[in-house]
Amino acid sequence: MVATFNKTIRKHIFLHPGDKKRRHAALRAALLKDKRKYSDKLEGALLDVKNLKVVGGRHLVVEGYISMEVEADCLVFSPQPGQILEGVVNKKSFSHLGCLVMEIFNASLSMPSSQASMPQLGDLVSFVVTEVIVDGEILFLKGTLESIISHSVPVKQEPKAFVKEEDTSETPADVDQSGDASLSEDMAVKTEPSTFDSPEKSKKKKKKKKKEKDTD
Template identity: 25%
Template sequence: MDGLTVAKSMLSAYLHPSRTDDVQQGVLQLLNSLLLRYNEEFDGVVLAYYDIKICNWTAKILSGFSPYLNLKLKAKLLLFSPKPGMVLEGKVNKVEKDYIGVILLGIFNAAVAFEDIPEEFCYQDNVVGIPLWASTSSGHVITLGSTIKFVVKSVQEESFLDISGSLKPPNTGCVNWLLSLSEKGSTVLEAERKIHKEDRKREIRTENSDPKVNDGHRVHREFSADHSHEREHKHTSKRKRNNTDAEVKDVGTVSEDFPANQFHERDYKHKLKRKRNDTDSEIKDGGTGSIEFPADNFLETKYNHKSKRKKNDIDADL
């Protein structure tokens, strides 16, 4: 519930010299005097205290006619400090024509005035004669013993709290009625979800029974199949390329490891082979020339050589 807080406080306790024999008991007696009263220092009513720690056991005697002992102590305090706008919950203990009385936490009194009750409510007595406030449209009833929620309008902070509230804001009224309303709302939402689910199933069945829709689904499936085959073909080609690249890399590795003497030997063999090929081509060219060489040209050349030898012989005789 709103308004309940826990505060860590540093307190000063003034003990009478007669309490020096039992300091702890004297401290508890002083704290009990703070309970259920509004305290301006804490801005609320102290409902309980716990985790008490005395900070100094060597208390100083105060000057004056009453030499009290001053102690410092720490404690955690449970405070009730309602403020306007908070939502509080209490039990109805009075139902009158001009107001509804509520008791909070079994201690504090609050009142909801006639002008703060919704207009749809009217005051009446039930068949047994018990007074109540009932709604004329929604079946909302507030009677003696009902637990209600209300919004705080104002708080008068005196020695005791005087709280006034209102039932006009939303989510206020009898707690049982609010719970049934929320359960009804959740039931309605669940029913709407079921209806929506059934409608969706009906639409799916209608789509399945429609041949146009089925054709569209079949085309989609065929398109998906073609797409999958094309994708598989691409993956196969990619794997082949990867294998080829791997083989090329392997060959490159072998060529790097190939001995230098084998490389020179192979180069020498290639040179010899080229020379033989050149020689064979020259022989072929010469043979072809001898076959095509004219016979009369050959005889003329032979005659020239004989004439030249004769001239040489005559010159030698002279």
């Protein structure tokens, strides 16, 4: 059963002078401010506005704003107990399901004891409306699960592209090239002849000097 209907309304809207060039878009946006909200005047929640037109050719200016009377056909969501609706499961427990109707309105569904399989998150299900709850501008539904229409299709993940990592380790050639100057300096230091005498040589020199002294 369809839970929507069209209703023609008339409404006064105050248009900003800066919106005169985009009048139609501004008037439509003003009406859609109440989208998805429950309205006693509409006896349901506003979904969309069509066939918008301005009524009358003369408009009053009130405190700098242009007062316009508009007429439009409103698409209204107005579910009733006993209707069969569809929704997508977004929450679940052992005894109840949570689902979204028209991707907007929340519904809490009780699970019948005769239910063979448990719906999963993302499944499209049908349910019977048992109660319509209105809290201010929020419309909420209660119902009983009837059947699973279709199961959710898992999203296929694309395989990750293989990226070859660059080898950042230095090759022997790189080491020779990069460290050539420092290596040659180290070698030069190592091969430089030592200017210091070893302890044995210094002792021999002392003895030799002593002998020369004695002979004198």
